[in-house]
Amino acid sequence: MADTMADTIADSTAKLEINDAPGAPAPAPPKLQLDEETGEWVSKGELKKRLAKRAKKASKDKNKEASNNNNNNNNNTAGETKKPATPPKKEKVEDAPIDTDSMFKQGFLNEVYKERPVKPVITRFPPEPNGHLHIGHAKAIAINFGFARYHGGYTFLRFDDTNPEAEEEIYFTSIEDTVRWLGFEPYKITYSSDHFDTLYELAEKLIGLGKAYVCHCTDEEIKLQRGGDKGASPRFRCEHANQSVEENLGKFRGMRDGQYKPREAFLRMKQNINDPNPQNWDLAAYRVLNKPHHRTGDKWIIYPTYDFTHCLCDSFEEITHSLCTVEFFLSRTSYEWLNQQLVEYQPMQREYGRLSIEAKVPWSMLSKRKLKELVDKKIVRGWNDPRLQTLIALRRRGIPPGAILEFVNELGVTTTNSIIQMSRFEQTIRRYLERTVPRLMLVLDPVPVVVSEAEEFEGTELTIPFSPKNPAMGDHKIKFSKTVYIDRSDFREVDSKDYFRLAPGKTVGLLQAPFPITATSFTKDETTGLVTEVQAVFDRSGKKPKTFIHWVPAESAGSKKCEVRIYNSLFKSENPAGAEGGFLNDLNPESEIIYSNAMIESGFDEVRKRAPWPEAAGEDKLGKGGPESVRFQGMRVAYFAMDSDSTDDKIVLNRIVSLKEDKEKS
Ligand SMILES: [Zn+2]
Numbered sequence: 001m002a003d004t005m006a007d008t009i010a011d012s013t014a015k016l017e018i019n020d021a022p023g024a025p026a027p028a029p030p031k032l033q034l035d036e037e038t039g040e041w042v043s044k045g046e047l048k049k050r051l052a053k054r055a056k057k058a059s060k061d062k063n064k065e066a067s068n069n070n071n072n073n074n075n076n077t078a079g080e081t082k083k084p085a086t087p088p089k090k091e092k093v094e095d096a097p098i099d100t101d102s103m104f105k106q107g108f109l110n111e112v113y114k115e116r117p118v119k120p121v122i123t124r125f126p127p128e129p130n131g132h133l134h135i136g137h138a139k140a141i142a143i144n145f146g147f148a149r150y151h152g153g154y155t156f157l158r159f160d161d162t163n164p165e166a167e168e169e170i171y172f173t174s175i176e177d178t179v180r181w182l183g184f185e186p187y188k189i190t191y192s193s194d195h196f197d198t199l200y201e202l203a204e205k206l207i208g209l210g211k212a213y214v215c216h217c218t219d220e221e222i223k224l225q226r227g228g229d230k231g232a233s234p235r236f237r238c239e240h241a242n243q244s245v246e247e248n249l250g251k252f253r254g255m256r257d258g259q260y261k262p263r264e265a266f267l268r269m270k271q272n273i274n275d276p277n278p279q280n281w282d283l284a285a286y287r288v289l290n291k292p293h294h295r296t297g298d299k300w301i302i303y304p305t306y307d308f309t310h311c312l313c314d315s316f317e318e319i320t321h322s323l324c325t326v327e328f329f330l331s332r333t334s335y336e337w338l339n340q341q342l343v344e345y346q347p348m349q350r351e352y353g354r355l356s357i358e359a360k361v362p363w364s365m366l367s368k369r370k371l372k373e374l375v376d377k378k379i380v381r382g383w384n385d386p387r388l389q390t391l392i393a394l395r396r397r398g399i400p401p402g403a404i405l406e407f408v409n410e411l412g413v414t415t416t417n418s419i420i421q422m423s424r425f426e427q428t429i430r431r432y433l434e435r436t437v438p439r440l441m442l443v444l445d446p447v448p449v450v451v452s453e454a455e456e457f458e459g460t461e462l463t464i465p466f467s468p469k470n471p472a473m474g475d476h477k478i479k480f481s482k483t484v485y486i487d488r489s490d491f492r493e494v495d496s497k498d499y500f501r502l503a504p505g506k507t508v509g510l511l512q513a514p515f516p517i518t519a520t521s522f523t524k525d526e527t528t529g530l531v532t533e534v535q536a537v538f539d540r541s542g543k544k545p546k547t548f549i550h551w552v553p554a555e556s557a558g559s560k561k562c563e564v565r566i567y568n569s570l571f572k573s574e575n576p577a578g579a580e581g582g583f584l585n586d587l588n589p590e591s592e593i594i595y596s597n598a599m600i601e602s603g604f605d606e607v608r609k610r611a612p613w614p615e616a617a618g619e620d621k622l623g624k625g626g627p628e629s630v631r632f633q634g635m636r637v638a639y640f641a642m643d644s645d646s647t648d649d650k651i652v653l654n655r656i657v658s659l660k661e662d663k664e665k666s
Contacts, residue, residue, distance in 0.1 A: 032044075032511075032548055033047045034636075034659075035047055036660055037054070038500070040500060040547045040548070040549070041509075041511065041547065041550075041635075041636060042500070042548070043544065046546050046547070097435065098406045098410055100142075100406065100409050101146070101150055103142075103146070103408070103409050104146060104147055104150040104151070107412060107414065108412075108414050108415060109147055109413050112321060112323070113151060115348070116320060116321060116348050118320050119151065119152060120148075120152060120153035120154065120320075121147065121148045121151035121152070122156075122317065122318055122319050122320045123144045123147055123148040123153070123156075123319060123323060124144065124155060124156040124157075124313075124314065124319050125141055125144045125145065125156070125157055125158070125186075126158045126313075127159065128159075128160045128163065129159045129161055129167045129171040129175060130163065130166035130167055130168070130171060131368065132174055132383060132392055133175055133178050133390060133391045133392075134356075134389055134391060135355060135356065135394070135425075136325075136354055136356055137178075138182060138355075138405075138408060139413075141182050142405055142408045143323055143352060143408075143413060144323055145179070147323065149184075154187035155184070155186060155187055156186060156188050156189075156190050156317050156319075157175075157188075157190070158189075158191065158317070159172060159175070159191045159193075160192050160306065160310065160313075161192055161193045161293070161295065162192050162303050162304055162309050163289075164291040164293040164294065164303065165289065170383075174383075174392055177392075178391045178392065178395075181395060181401050182391075182401045182404065182405065183402075183405070191295060192304075192310075193293060193295045193296050195313055195316055196300055196304075198312075199304045199312060200304075202342045202343075203252065203285060203286055203304070203308070204249060206338075206341060206342060207245060207248045207249050207252060208245060208249070210270065211269060211270045212248065212267055212268060212269050212270055213243050213268055213270055214240065214247075214255065214265050214266070214267055214268075215238060215240040215241075215265070215266055215267075215282075216240060216264060216265050217238050217240065218263075221238065222238075225237065225273070226278065226281050235274065237282065240268075241268075255267070255286065255302050256301070256302050258301055260288050261288065261290070262287070262288045263288070265288065266284050266288070267284070267285045267286035268282045268283065268285060269282060269283050269284075269285050269307075271334065271337060277333055279307075279330045279331050279334045280333060280334060280337070283308075283334060284305050285305055286302050286304050286305065286308065287302065287305065288301060288302050289301065289302070289303050307334055307335075307338075308338065310335070311334075311335040311338050311347070311349075312338065312342065312343060314339075314347040314349075315344075315345045316343075318345050318347070319347040320348065321348055322347045322348060322349040322350070323349075323350055323351075323352060324349065324351055324352075325353070326351045326353055326354065326415055326417060328349070328351055329351045331349075335349050351415065352413050352415060353413070353416040354417045355408065355411065355418055356418075356420070357389070357419070357420055357421075357422055357425055358419050358421050358422060359389060370577075373584075374570075379584070380570070381645075384396040386567050386654050387568075387569075387570045387591055395628055397567070397641065397654050398631055398640065398656035399656060400432060400433070400436070400614060400629075400631065402432060402436075402614060403428055403429045403432035403433070406432055407425055407429075410428060423661055426658075429657050430657050430658075430659070433631065433633065433639045433656065433657070435470075435614075436613065437613045437614060437633055437639065438603075438632050438633070439466060439467060439632065439635050440600060440601055440603045440604055440607060440632045440633070440634060440635070441478075441511065441550045441600075441601045441603075441634070442550075442552070442562075442599070442600045442601070442634035442635075442637055442640065443485050443487045443550065443551065443552050443599045444487055444564055445487055446485035446486070446488070446552070446597060446598070447485065447487070447488050447491060447532075447534060448483050448485055448532075448533050449483065449491075449519075449533075449534040449551075450482065450483050450533060450534070450535050450536065451484065451517055451536050451538060452482075452535065452536070453538065454480075454482040455482060458481060458482050459480070459557070460479065460480040460514070461477045461478070461480075462477065462478050462480060462512050462513070464477070464603065466603075476602075476603040476607075478512075478557070478602055479553055480513065480514065480557070481553040481554040483554045484551045484552065484553055484554070485552050485554070485599050486534075486551045487549070488531070490508070490549045491522070491531060491534055493524075493531065500546050500547040501549055502519050502536075503519060504520065504521060505519065507539045507543075507545050508545055508547055508548070508549055509547065509548035509549070510549065510551045511548050511551070511635065513551070515539055515540055516539045516544075516545040517536040517537065517538060517539065518537055518538075518539045519536045520535050520536055520537055521534075522535065549636070550637070552599045552601045553602075558602030559599050559600060559601050560599065560600055560604065560651060561597060561598070561651075563594060563598065563652045563653070564594070564595040564640070564653045565592055565594055565595075565643065565654050565655065566594075566595070566638075566655045567655060568588060568590055568591050568592075569588055569591060571586045571588055572587070598653070600653075604632070607630060607632050608630045608642065611629045611630040611631075611642075612625030612629035612630075613629060613631045613632065614631075626644065627641075627642040627643060627644050628642065628644070629641070630642035636659070638655045638657065638658045639656040639657050639659070640654065640655055641656050642654075
C-alpha cells in the first residue's frame with residue numbers, strides 16, 4: 001500500500017519524511033492538484049469530483065436560462081437536447097525551455113544573414129543615452145548581440161550621444177548594466193562622440209563634393225519646401241542650396257566657431273528633393289546647440305544629427321549587419337546614400353518589427369517630466385519601482401532575464417511591429433519560473449493555529465524537496481511547531497457546505513505536516529473583529545482530508561517575518577494625463593499592497609544562499625545576480641523575488657507574477 005502510494009507522489013506535493021519522531025505514522029502523500037477556482041490543493045479524485053459538479057451546475061444553469069428564455073418567448077421547444085457544459089480545457093504548460101537561438105536559425109534573421117553571409121558578423125546596439133531601456137530594447141539587445149554571437153561574431157555597445165541636451169550620466173550606467181543583465185557582453189563600448197573630429201572632416205568633404213549646404217531657413221520655411229501641409233504643394237529647394245562650395249565651407253566653419261546662434265544656421269545634405277521618400281528631402285546633418293557635451297566638454301557647439309552620424313559610425317566600426325526597427329525603413333536610402341558619398345566600407349541596414357507590451361498606461365504616454373515628478377515626490381520607489389515599465393523596473397520586480405529572452409524568441413522576429421498583451425508576457429514568465437525556481441511556504445496574512453496534543457511533534461524535522469518535478473534542486477528541512485500559522489483567508493468563523501478549508505469542526509490538511517488538523521474553537525479581538533487565534537487538534541483517524549492548505553511553523557522554529565509587496569497598475573484610468581486636477585489625481589491607491597506581517601518558512605535562508613535562481617540559466621553568468629535573483633514560488637500564493645530594500649535583518653519580497661492569470665486586467 002505504502003509503496004503504491006509512493007509511486008503516485010506527484011506534481012504538487014512533496015514526499016514527507018519524518019526524521020526523528022519515533023512511532024510517528026508516515027502519512028501517505030496524496031497526489032495533489034490545484035483547484036484553480038478556489039486556489040486549494042486537493043486530491044486528484046476530489047478535483048475530478050469538483051469539476052464534474054461544476055460542469056453539472058453550469059449545464060443546469062444554462063438549461064434553466066434556456067428554458068426561461070423559451071418560456072419568455074412562449075416558444076416551448078420540448079424534446080430539444082441540451083449539451084452539457086464541459087469544464088474548460090486546461091492550458092498545457094510547456095515544460096521544455098525554448099531554444100533561444102531559434103530566431104537566428106530561421107525566418108527573417110536567417111534571410112538577413114543569407115543576404116550577406118560573412119564572417120565574422122559584427123553588429124552594434126546603439127541606444128541614445130537619454131532614458132532607461134524598456135522591453136522593446138530587450139528585443140533589440142537580444143537580436144543584435146544574439147545574431148553576432150550565433151554567427152561567431154561580436155557586438156559594439158555604442159552610445160549615440162549626439163544630443164547633449166538630453167543625456168545624463170545615469171543612463172549610460174543603467175544601459176550598460178541592463179545589457180550585461182540580459183546575458184550579453186559588449187565587444188567594446190563606444191560613443192558616437194568618439195568620432196566627432198572625423199565626422200566634422202567628413203561634413204567638410206560632403207560640402208566639397210557639392211552635396212551639402214548651410215541653410216538659414218526657419219522651420220516654417222522648411223515645411224513649405226517639403227510640400228507644406230499634407231505635402232500638397234510642390235516641393236522645392238531654398239536659395240541656400242545654390243551657394244558655392246566656398247560660401248558653404250565658410251559658413252559651416254562659422255557655425256563651428258560660434259558665429260551663429262542655435263537655429264540661425266544648420267548644415268543640410270543635398271539629396272533629392274523630388275524623390276517620394278521624405279528621407280531624401282535634404283535632411284539636417286549638423287546643428288548649433290551651444291551646449292557642453294559630457295564627453296567632449298566645450299570643444300564643440302555644433303553637433304551632428306542621427307541621420308548623419310549613425311550610418312558613418314556603422315561604417316567606422318565595420319558593422320556587417322546594421323539591424324534596427326522598421327520605422328527606419330525609409331532611412332535606409334539616406335543611410336546608404338551618405339555612406340556611398342563619404343566612406344569606403346559599406347554596412348548593410350535591415351529592419352525588423354518593434355515589440356511593445358500593451359499596458360494600461362503605456363510608458364510612452366508618460367513624459368519624462370511626469371515620471372520624474374513621481375520619483376521626486378517619492379510616489380514610486382525610484383526609477384526602478386516595480387510598477388514602472390523599464391527593464392530596470394522589471395528586473396527589480398524579479399522577472400528573470402532568461403524569461404525575457406524566451407519571450408522575444410517565442411514571438412519570433414519578422415518585419416511586423418507587435419503589441420503584446422501583458423497577460424501573454426506574464427504567461428511566459430510564469431512558465432519559466434515554474435520550471436526553474438524552488439517552492440517555499442509563505443503566509444501573507446498569518447493567523448496562529450495552536451494544535452493541542454501535538455507536543456510530540458514539536459521540533460520534528462520535515463524534509464521537503466524544493467521542486468516536485470526537479471530532484472536536482474534538492475530539498476530542505478523545516479521544523480514542525482505546535483503553533484503554526486495559516487493565511488487568514490483559509491479560516492472561516494462559520495462553516496458552510498461548499499467550503500473546504502478550515503472552520504470550526506472542519507478538517508483540513510497542512511501541506512507536509514504529520515496529520516490533518518480539525519479546528520475546535522477560535523478567539524477574536526472584539527474591537528477589530530479579527531480572529532486572533534484558532535485552536536485545533538490533529539485528526540489521527542487516517543482519513544484523507546479533501547483540501548490542503550499551506551502554513552509556516554512558528555518563529556521559534558525558524559520562520560521569519562517578512563514584508564511582501566504586491567503591485568497593481570499605478571493609475572486608475574487609462575489616461576492619467578486627462579484626469580481632473582492633473583495626473584497625480586489618477587493614482588491607484590492600491591497600486592502597491594503591503595503585507596507587513598507576512599511569514600516565510602526557514603527554507604528561505606537556503607534559497608537566498610543558493611541564489612541566483614534559476615540555477616540552470618545561471619544569472620551569475622548572465623550578469624550579476626542581485627537580490628532579485630532570490631526567486632521562489634510561494635505555494636498557493638504567487639512567485640516572489642527579494643527586493644533591493646532587504647537587509648540582513650529584514651526581508652522584503654516583491655510579487656513577480658501570480659500563479660495563474662488574473663481575471664482583472666492589469
Ligand atoms: Zn535655406
